[in-house]
Amino acid sequence: MPHTDAAAVALARDGDSEAFRALVERHSRAVFGLAQRMTGSPQDAEDVVQETFLRAYKQLGRFESRANFGTWVHRIAVNCTIDLIRSRANRETGHEPDDLEQFGAAIEPTDAMGTSPERLMLSSEVQQRVQAAMASLSRMERAAFTLRHFEGESIEEISRALGLKTNAAKHSVFRAVKKMRVALEPFVAVD
Amino acid sequence: MHLNEDDLVLHYYGEMDGDAETRAASHIAACGACHASYTRLQRVLAAVDAAPAPEPAPGFERIVWARLEPKLRRRRSWGSWLIASPAHLAWAATVLLLVGASFVAGRLYRGVDDRGAASAEQIRERILLVDLGDHLDRSQMILVEIASAGGDDSVDLTFERARAEQLVQDNRLYRQTAMTGVDPRITDLLDDLERVLVEVAAAPAEVPASDLNDVQRRIDARDLVFKLRVLSAELRERQKPGHKTTTM
Numbered sequence: 001m002p003h004t005d006a007a008a009v010a011l012a013r014d015g016d017s018e019a020f021r022a023l024v025e026r027h028s029r030a031v032f033g034l035a036q037r038m039t040g041s042p043q044d045a046e047d048v049v050q051e052t053f054l055r056a057y058k059q060l061g062r063f064e065s066r067a068n069f070g071t072w073v074h075r076i077a078v079n080c081t082i083d084l085i086r087s088r089a090n091r092e093t094g095h096e097p098d099d100l101e102q103f104g105a106a107i108e109p110t111d112a113m114g115t116s117p118e119r120l121m122l123s124s125e126v127q128q129r130v131q132a133a134m135a136s137l138s139r140m141e142r143a144a145f146t147l148r149h150f151e152g153e154s155i156e157e158i159s160r161a162l163g164l165k166t167n168a169a170k171h172s173v174f175r176a177v178k179k180m181r182v183a184l185e186p187f188v189a190v191d
Numbered sequence: 192m193h194l195n196e197d198d199l200v201l202h203y204y205g206e207m208d209g210d211a212e213t214r215a216a217s218h219i220a221a222c223g224a225c226h227a228s229y230t231r232l233q234r235v236l237a238a239v240d241a242a243p244a245p246e247p248a249p250g251f252e253r254i255v256w257a258r259l260e261p262k263l264r265r266r267r268s269w270g271s272w273l274i275a276s277p278a279h280l281a282w283a284a285t286v287l288l289l290v291g292a293s294f295v296a297g298r299l300y301r302g303v304d305d306r307g308a309a310s311a312e313q314i315r316e317r318i319l320l321v322d323l324g325d326h327l328d329r330s331q332m333i334l335v336e337i338a339s340a341g342g343d344d345s346v347d348l349t350f351e352r353a354r355a356e357q358l359v360q361d362n363r364l365y366r367q368t369a370m371t372g373v374d375p376r377i378t379d380l381l382d383d384l385e386r387v388l389v390e391v392a393a394a395p396a397e398v399p400a401s402d403l404n405d406v407q408r409r410i411d412a413r414d415l416v417f418k419l420r421v422l423s424a425e426l427r428e429r430q431k432p433g434h435k436t437t438t439m
Contacts, residue, residue, distance in 0.1 A: 017260065017263065017264075020263070021256050021260070024252065024255060024256055024259060025252040025255075025256065028251065028252050028255045029246070029247060029251065029252065030244075032245070032246075032247045032251065033244030033245050033246065034244070036244075036245035036247075037244065037245060042245075042247070043383075043386075045245070045247075046247075046255075046386070049255055050255070050258055050259055050262075053255070053259055054259065054262060054263075057263055126238050126241075126242070127241075127242045127243065130238060130239055130242035131242065131245075148204060149204075149236065149239065149240075154206065155204075155206055170201075170206075173200065173204075174196070174197045174200055177196075177200050177232075177235075177236075178196065180235050180236070180239055181196075181231070181232065181235050184235045184238050184239070185231055185235055187238070188231065188234035188235055188237075188238055
């Protein structure tokens with residue numbers, strides 16, 4: 001198996017399928033993580049992984065050998081996920097903020113969690129609540145929030161990518177952050 | 192003037208324009224209430240950052256490659272020919288459909304005769320229904336075998352793997368040929384079915400019971416056996432004489 005991505009890409013361009021397999025095995029997990037964050041669905045994330053590496057394979061000839069393959073395939077994955085989300089824009093699911101208010105009130109933080117920020121941030125309960133809060137977002141809220149918070153894209157870029165007006169993209173991010181606050185603020189007290 | 196929650200979010204992400212950004216930063220530094228609110232926001236988003244990214248199941252990379260590799264192989268052998276002409280793709284799909292028809296022409300001929308002058312489209316649809324129904328029945332059998340296997344530390348899947356490999360190829364054929372006007376339930380079901388069949392086909396000959404449990408859970412979670420049974424029964428219903436054939 002080629003040691004570096006650059007070596008694997010060079011071999012894959014010449015038709016070495018095992019070299020491309022090495023690239024898939026190295027980067028598919030990260031692509032899955034990104035896609036599931038954005039879509040909230042493991043099945044959709046698997047489809048995005050397939051489509052991402054198919055596109056990467058088709059475009060190998062255009063990949064600049066000095067560039068970072070992981071970054072390049074990450075960008076393809078973002079685009080594939082956006083395409084999937086836009087194609088399913090009519091099937092929105094998610095909870096209204098009121099639902100999450102009730103959800104947030106149902107579980108009280110315990111003394112065992114302590115007040116140290118590091119302990120709070122690493123606690124498994126906080127992680128579960130993050131995942132639950134992400135799952136409660138609508139498809140657009142999740143996509144917009146993931147692109148803003150994890151991918152560092154501007155509101156303007158998000159609105160173009162998702163086919164939304166700027167204000168709609170902005171409010172998707174606002175609603176997502178509000179839901180995160182409702183779910184997590186009781187657990188991240190200010191000292 | 193105090194900053195509201197949305198302003199704090201814009202400030203956090205650096206989305207305010209130059210002057211507004213400066214004013215916001217100054218206000219947060221000077222106002223206790225806004226400072227506390229902003230700190231809470233930072234901690235919430237830090238907790239989001241600290242949560243690990245979603246992880247797929249063990250063996251994920253192997254399954255990804257098992258699904259991907261045949262598509263790359265097809266692309267390498269057909270690629271430029273298909274890309275050069277979408278009409279060639281449509282022709283290839285028609286050929287695949289007619290190949291399926293040649294295996295069941297004998298079974299259908301009597302039915303066509305009884306009904307008189309059935310159109311070519313109706314004949315093609317009935318052929319596809321028969322083939323697809325058979326495929327669903329065979330897939331159902333293997334899923335039932337997988338779902339009921341286990342009890343020992345490891346399970347021998349040699350036979351099931353070989354059958355699953357063939358079913359994967361057939362499943363891809365039906366996904367390609369069930370094109371325009373297809374019932375979305377059929378394409379969704381074939382997609383779900385293929386994922387499970389690929390897992391079985393890519394599994395080693397001897398599988399630890401714990402790995403088999405994952406596949407069994409996936410079969411259960413999607414109600415695959417039930418859906419295959421229901422759809423197969425519906426397809427048999429559509430094949431009956433006198434049933435009005437419409438585009439699937």
